[in-house]
Amino acid sequence: MKRMEAAIQNLRASGGRITNARRSVLQALVTARTHVTAEDLLNIVQSESPEIHLSTVYRTLDALEKLGVVDHVHLGHGRAVYHLSDNAHQHIVCDKCSSVEEVPSELFLQLEKDLKDKYRFKVRMNHFAVIGTCSQCLEKLDKSELN
């Protein structure tokens, strides 16, 4: 099934109404493919529906998040970015070259379990990215250390 159809079906299943704005925002998220800010989404939405304004995009994203169809994440110091919540994943972000990679959420299961068991803390790992140095930047660092 196509991603857009799946998202609409998801929305229906959560009891959400299908409005024009919701359809446009979902379509923009599918079109964007990567992680986009509300402003990025507005640009995509407005190319088809110029009557939709930023406040509507924010309100729509908010509603779609509550319905569990859309998720946002903070990749660094910048604004929140949005994505469809159809495949659970975590983000690893390089603070040297700003590359973003998606990794399976299962990688963090043990950490989640330990925090819950030992600290009675229920962590929401995927609200923030994990920051570090990517393999390419590590390679460059290794080389420069040799010189």
Ligand SMILES: [Zn+2]
């Ligand atoms: Zn947030």
Ligand SMILES: [Zn+2]
């Ligand atoms: Zn993502």
Ligand SMILES: [Zn+2]
């Ligand atoms: Zn990097």
